[in-house]
Amino acid sequence: GESVGLHLPTLSVQEGDNSIINCAYSNSASDYFIWYKQESGKGPQFIIDIRSNMDKRQGQRVTVLLNKTVKHLSLQIAATQPGDSAVYFCAENIASGTYKYIFGTGTRLKVLA
Amino acid sequence: DSGVTQTPKHLITATGQRVTLRCSPRSGDLSVYWYQQSLDQGLQFLIHYYNGEERAKGNILERFSAQQFPDLHSELNLSSLELGDSALYFCASSVGRVNSGNTIYFGEGSWLTVV
Numbered sequence: 001g002e003s004v005g006l007h008l009p010t011l012s013v014q015e016g017d018n019s020i021i022n023c024a025y026s027n028s029a030s031d032y033f034i035w036y037k038q039e040s041g042k043g044p045q046f047i048i049d050i051r052s053n054m055d056k057r058q059g060q061r062v063t064v065l066l067n068k069t070v071k072h073l074s075l076q077i078a079a080t081q082p083g084d085s086a087v088y089f090c091a092e093n094i095a096s097g098t099y100k101y102i103f104g105t106g107t108r109l110k111v112l113a
Numbered sequence: 114d115s116g117v118t119q120t121p122k123h124l125i126t127a128t129g130q131r132v133t134l135r136c137s138p139r140s141g142d143l144s145v146y147w148y149q150q151s152l153d154q155g156l157q158f159l160i161h162y163y164n165g166e167e168r169a170k171g172n173i174l175e176r177f178s179a180q181q182f183p184d185l186h187s188e189l190n191l192s193s194l195e196l197g198d199s200a201l202y203f204c205a206s207s208v209g210r211v212n213s214g215n216t217i218y219f220g221e222g223s224w225l226t227v228v
């Protein structure tokens with residue numbers, strides 16, 4: 001089904017280092033992707049998005065890379081800060097005519113002081 | 114603050130009962146999505162409404178139903194509640210033009226505990 005387990009992979013990064021969070025998406029027809037950050041007890045918060053006609057997009061301290069050949073998405077966070085500690089989800093917009101967003105397995109980012 | 118408002122924030126109810134969760138989308142957004150997040154599952158897509166019409170259904174149980182009203186707010190009705198329905202229920206909204214993907218913005222969720 002579309003559910004994903006919450007035995008989350010965890011990435012531990014030293015404060016100030018760069019973080020790279022990876023996501024494999026499921027549908028080659030997906031044409032829009034979003035990265036979300038979710039802090040404990042809160043709703044997912046939009047970070048950055050990318051459309052399938054691009055392979056890279058940069059925001060403030062964040063970069064998303066899209067590799068359609070292998071259906072892979074990554075989120076790079078520069079100079080990781082303690083406030084970046086959260087669970088990060090990628091979401092793909094399945095362009096099947098009934099647009100819906102499917103969320104990938106989240107990754108827990110822990111920033112070490 | 115995403116601009117999506119959900120009520121109630123917390124709800125405790127008994128098995129077999131029925132509850133209604135409410136969502137007000139961001140101003141101008143026509144699409145509303147409902148997601149369920151429980152401890153042993155990730156974010157599960159339940160249902161999507163666009164401008165009052167149901168557009169897509171995910172893993173939504175028959176005991177659950179939703180609707181979007183003319184003022185674009187949405188309600189998720191959960192009936193014959195079971196312990197396993199305890200979860201965080203998120204509403205999200207987007208501008209929601211049908212032919213393109215749009216960023217969806219999430220509310221803070223409604224915590225439902227079934228006892």
